[in-house]
Amino acid sequence: MKWKFPFLSRNLQYSLLILPLIIILHSQNICANKSPDSFVFQKTSLSFEDRVNCQKAIEKIFWEHRVWPKDNPHPKPSF
Numbered sequence: 001m002k003w004k005f006p007f008l009s010r011n012l013q014y015s016l017l018i019l020p021l022i023i024i025l026h027s028q029n030i031c032a033n034k035s036p037d038s039f040v041f042q043k044t045s046l047s048f049e050d051r052v053n054c055q056k057a058i059e060k061i062f063w064e065h066r067v068w069p070k071d072n073p074h075p076k077p078s079f
Contacts, residue, residue: 046054060079068076 063079066076
């Protein structure tokens with residue numbers, strides 16, 4: 001059975017077939033050049049205060065990007 005895509009030119013069809021192969025080969029080459037030690041994660045311990053500060057920073061970003069409903073006439077409270 002022959003696949004036919006009349007809306008795509010022949011060159012575009014070949015490009016769509018070759019592109020995933022190039023991406024796979026390139027990603028394998030990048031991983032092959034890395035030493036195993038580069039994938040080791042450093043274990044760092046955060047103090048409770050550092051963890052609380054990080055959590056507050058994350059929640060502040062979420063709050064700043066929250067969409068306030070149009071049916072609520074009151075302004076969005078500050079963080």
